[in-house]
Amino acid sequence: MAHTAHVAPLAVPQPYDFDLSLDRFKFWGVDRANVWHDGGLHRVVDGREVRISPAREGVDVDPLDDRIEPVVRKLLAVEVELRPFHVFAQSDPVLAEAVRRFPGYRPPLAPDPFEALVSSITAQQVSLHSAFAVRSRFIERFGVPGSTLAVAFPAREAVAEASEDDLTALGFSRRKAEYVLGIARADLDFEELESQPDDEVKARLTALRGIGEWSADWFLGRYLGRPEAWPAGDLALRKAVLALYPEVTDVRAAGVRFHPFQNLSAHYLLATLRYR
């Protein structure tokens, strides 16, 4: 029974708004590694293309086995506890309104650390529309296609063999091509970051060329799911905080008011701005 692979339900704590939670994969364009199609999300997991679609008490996953399940649980952030955050949010009028509007919003996580870092690099300085376009070309060039729509995000090893020219041909700047190759070839075990405190993870990541504080903060928030990640340098988050809290002048310092839920607060504030 352990490895049967066909469509099966996966429970997600309710309420869960599937469309809203995964809006990140369709809002700014097509992400070839996380393809939104016909009301569901397609992604290659463990070499197989998986379709995740909304169901009664969570999602249906097709196929589902115990290699796929932990990845999908991570992707959907099933383990993240929203209830304590929603209680906390009642003490802040802006957050209270956000959780009222978006009660089933469970921001997804990146299942793969290399994907998280490369995605950040593609998004540095440029619009997310532009970032999605470049990233999708990168995925198509170096990834492994699934059975129909999705392509497995490129493995570090495959990218390590590439040249700078291979990457600039996809729209990476010369500098970003350098960054991506450097990270693909870096002597850094992402697995062991799991056990390090936030500050140590940031120190190790920012030691890599191309990973600054912004990228490291999003790695903490969107890959490791650290509750206190606060990407204060993020342009959209800065706009959201300054618009929603008129008395705030220092966005970084304002993070303390959201302690210990900075990460979820950031996502809910961004959603508020996105659907303003």
Place this chain on the structure above:
DNA sequence: ACCCAGGCATTGG
């Protein structure tokens, strides 16, 4: 044609 967009490293004060 021009400007901006969910940064970063480098250079020069």
Place this chain on the structure above:
DNA sequence: CCAATGCATGGG
């Protein structure tokens, strides 16, 4: 420590 600069693409 802080200011100025170049970067490649996509959308307005």
